[in-house]
Amino acid sequence: MTEPDVASSDANNISLSVRDDGDNWVINGTKWWSTAAMRPDCKVALVMGVTDPDAAIGKRHSIILVPFDAAGLTLVRSLTVFGFRDLHEGGHAEVRFENVTVPKENILGERGAGFSVAQARLGPGRIHHCMRLIGMAERAIAMMTARAKTRAPFGVLLADQGVVQTWVADARTQVNAARLLVLQAAWRMDVEGNKAARHDIAAAKIMVPQVVKDVTDRAMQVFGGAGVSSDTMLSVLYAQARFLQIADGPDEVHRRSLARAEFASAPLIRVI
Incomplete structure (x- = not known):
């Protein structure tokens, strides 16, 4: 959920773009403090982004399942807390999405129900x-x-x-x-x-x-x-x-x- 460029304590600010492209979703943006993203056995990310920017507040976001081996997904780095790294627990990563494309069925729950799922x-x-x-x-x-x-x-x-x-x-x-x-x-x-x-x-x-x-x-x-x-x-x-x-x-x-x-x-x- 959390993003570096917005005040993510208000989840309405989450701005990662999830564009409807026919049979697919196209995802662009950056997340960070993504829990366990550095684990070698972590294969799928649950990504919250904006699917419906013109919808009412609370209905704009959806959660999309994104495989970590998807083209355009980059694990940028493992973040630290006061210099400590928690890689033994899977870390908290910064993750970049650049035109990441996944099938439409990869949505988790209903479209616009990202808050409820989260x-x-x-x-x-x-x-x-x-x-x-x-x-x-x-x-x-x-x-x-x-x-x-x-x-x-x-x-x-x-x-x-x-x-x-x-x-x-x-x-x-x-x-x-x-x-x-x-x-x-x-x-x-x-x-x-x-x-x-x-x-x-x-x-x-x-x-x-x-x-x-x-x-x-x-x-x-x-x-x-x-x-x-x-x-x-x-x-x-x-x-x-x-x-x-x-x-x-x-x-x-x-x-x-x-x-x-x-x-x-x-x-x-x-x-x-």
Whole structure:
């Protein structure tokens, strides 16, 4: 979905051209942050583009299946996050489409229904990110506590110093709260469906990366210089948490939708 030349947080801005050419679609444009595109076993791209530029907002885009060996498709590069590459997971690639031609039947779903198809993945994808982030936070806490038990600056173990105890206590409190928010969103998805759970998912997507970033930052402080080096996983965990404040919708977009829902709903408590 994401494109380098437009504000892709508003999916209506997606501008890659998918031109109707009789029995084929002809695709032109550039995407980036395309998940898993660098995997050798990734054979087909799901590409969102404009098939109906004059249609109403929300009906202009479709998703087209494009084989990676199609003429005119170029994997430009694997992107990095703060210098880290995730090629072992398939990377996030910049992909160029130059007069890429595929058959008409390669459309996924109905013409103009690209948003609906994309949203079917984005909600579960966001909660999946949050679940993985909780695991990252637990790893950071485990690393922080283990380090604090073995390092003794000025003759006192870090684990016995009040400021470090505060960091650890706050980390546990934050992570447990974040986990419960994720569980609530997952429960609502199971019971009421993805659409009904969209605001719970948004709340989790806002809170969890921030919590993991805070916890990892304190763990880095406990580790000192080693914490900001590549000798530990902490810098990778921090980069992932920071990245996920943008990926699958930036925090600001989720805050906006959550606030609008709150203003539109009946308050739980009547104010007299």
